[in-house]
Amino acid sequence: MNTMNKPLPRRQFFKGAAVSAVAVAAASVSRVAMAALPEPVTMTQASTAAPLVPPNGRPYNPVVTLNGWTAPWRMNQGVKEFHLVAEPVLREIAPGMNATLWGYNGQSPGPTIEVVEGDRVRVFVTNKLPEHTTMHWHGQRLPNGMDGVGGLNQPQIPVGKTFVYEFEARRPGTFMYHPHADEMTQMAMGMMGFWVTHPKTRHPLIDEVQRDFCFLLNAYDVEPGASTPKVNTMLDFNLWTWNSRAFPGIDSLNVRLGDKVRIRVGNLTMTNHPIHLHGHEFVVTGSDGGPWPQAARVPEVTTDVAVGQMRQLEFVADEPGDWAFHCHKSHHTMNAMGHNVPTLIGVEHRGLVQKIQQIIPDYMVMGERGMADMGEMEMPLPDNTLPMMTGTGPYGPIEMGGMFTTLKVRKNQPAGDYSDPGDYVMPAGTQAYAWTGQTLQAPQATAQPAGQSPVELRVKKPGTSEHQH
Numbered sequence: 467m468n469t470m471n472k473p474l475p476r477r478q479f480f481k482g483a484a485v486s487a488v489a490v491a492a493a494s495v496s497r498v499a500m501a502a503l504p505e506p507v508t509m510t511q512a513s514t515a516a517p518l519v520p521p522n523g524r525p526y527n528p529v530v531t532l533n534g535w536t537a538p539w540r541m542n543q544g545v546k547e548f549h550l551v552a553e554p555v556l557r558e559i560a561p562g563m564n565a566t567l568w569g570y571n572g573q574s575p576g577p578t579i580e581v582v583e584g585d586r587v588r589v590f591v592t593n594k595l596p597e598h599t600t601m602h603w604h605g606q607r608l609p610n611g612m613d614g615v616g617g618l619n620q621p622q623i624p625v626g627k628t629f630v631y632e633f634e635a636r637r638p639g640t641f642m643y644h645p646h647a648d649e650m651t652q653m654a655m656g657m658m659g660f661w662v663t664h665p666k667t668r669h670p671l672i673d674e675v676q677r678d679f680c681f682l683l684n685a686y687d688v689e690p691g692a693s694t695p696k697v698n699t700m701l702d703f704n705l706w707t708w709n710s711r712a713f714p715g716i717d718s719l720n721v722r723l724g725d726k727v728r729i730r731v732g733n734l735t736m737t738n739h740p741i742h743l744h745g746h747e748f749v750v751t752g753s754d755g756g757p758w759p760q761a762a763r764v765p766e767v768t769t770d771v772a773v774g775q776m777r778q779l780e781f782v783a784d785e786p787g788d789w790a791f792h793c794h795k796s797h798h799t800m801n802a803m804g805h806n807v808p809t810l811i812g813v814e815h816r817g818l819v820q821k822i823q824q825i826i827p828d829y830m831v832m833g834e835r836g837m838a839d840m841g842e843m844e845m846p847l848p849d850n851t852l853p854m855m856t857g858t859g860p861y862g863p864i865e866m867g868g869m870f871t872t873l874k875v876r877k878n879q880p881a882g883d884y885s886d887p888g889d890y891v892m893p894a895g896t897q898a899y900a901w902t903g904q905t906l907q908a909p910q911a912t913a914q915p916a917g918q919s920p921v922e923l924r925v926k927k928p929g930t931s932e933h934q935h
């Protein structure tokens with residue numbers, strides 16, 4: 467898995483910020499300079515960026531976007547200004563596979579936007595796509611004309627144009643953004659991003675946490691060997707991703723033992739995802755509807771995130787180890803190539819192989835003892851294609867792809883350090899092991915309860931008289 471904490475390439479942004487400072491000072495003389503947009507920040511990597519500690523405005527504990535980053539802003543006379551550029555991007559889904567997607571500022575998803583309850587926010591959206599777009603701010607309270615449904619609330623943003631959205635972030639919570647224009651295409655191509663509004667003061671239903679992670683659930687249908695998603699797919703997606711990354715490309719969530727952890731998840735796929743954490747129970751503390759009342763919070767180890775929903779999972783990471791964290795739909799923890807393979811479990815067809823190979827020289831036996839062989843097989847794949855299940859752990863292939871990663875809980879992970887601590891070293895005597903002693907005979911149920919006659923089975927077939935067996 468990739469290491470984290472790559473610094474943001476912020477030089478471009480600060481160059482823009484410096485220009486704007488001049489513009490603000492000269493506002494009375496130059497309206498043209500005032501109109502200068504904040505320089506868009508472009509991200510070239512798919513690694514997890516370090517949290518962006520707010521350089522101005524109200525302080526807060528920033529989130530960490532899994533395989534993503536937070537957009538820097540320009541403070542302009544008390545307004546936080548962001549600049550999102552909708553454009554074609556190249557996204558590494560996992561090492562060995564790049565997808566040609568549409569996104570924002572160089573990546574899909576776009577950067578996370580973090581603001582504080584009560585902040586005035588101005589977002590410039592520049593359209594560098596080959597077709598029109600808009601931006602919808604999912605879950606926000608805002609004026610109707612800022613809601614971004616093309617045709618309903620505003621004209622579409624034409625190719626090459628910039629629109630401005632401005633509103634106050636009225637509710638603290640977990641939100642997302644995406645186009646409301648040619649949605650099926652634009653979301654199938656990866657256009658989306660996360661939005662977090664931090665509370666401005668202590669909120670009775672929003673706890674302070676040491677680690678605050680966020681990511682979006684998304685899915686693509688990319689033919690093996692291709693790189694552009696099929697945009698008309700409705701059901702049969704073959705790449706199940708978190709923030710447009712598939713395991714083993716998804717970074718681990720690295721925390722310190724005893725940390726209170728929040729994980730914010732939003733679903734922009736076309737199906738539901740039961741998100742499952744090993745080794746701990748969590749409570750769902752809120753959604754895009756806001757913080758949940760205490761009475762609505764129950765312990766869970768899996769929570770379903772339906773289409774268009776967001777959930778906040780919270781727990782104390784008090785069990786050290788490398789804990790699996792994944793979608794519980796087993797076909798969502800697989801990559802492409804897992805589809806349309808017939809079930810061959812129990813089918814002995816090795817005798818046929820030589821005959822078939824006379825016709826199809828590359829023919830291979832697959833799956834007659836289960837599919838686990840696939841995790842180890844060195845099968846030639848088309849270029850730019852992920853094997854079906856590829857992650858490797860300290861004890862062998864993990865046999866997962868797709869929506870899978872790990873929560874790494876370590877006693878000596880320093881506070882604020884998000885780097886990957888490596889594999890967990892288990893204390894002696896705490897790991898399952900191969901049994902080498904005598905195999906015990908399992909006790910058997912007696913054939914019939916004492917003192918009773920054998921059970922009779924009567925079958926009545928349609929159109930026949932009753933038979934006794």
Ligand SMILES: [Cu+2]
Nearest residue numbers: 739793795798
């Ligand atoms: Cu799923």
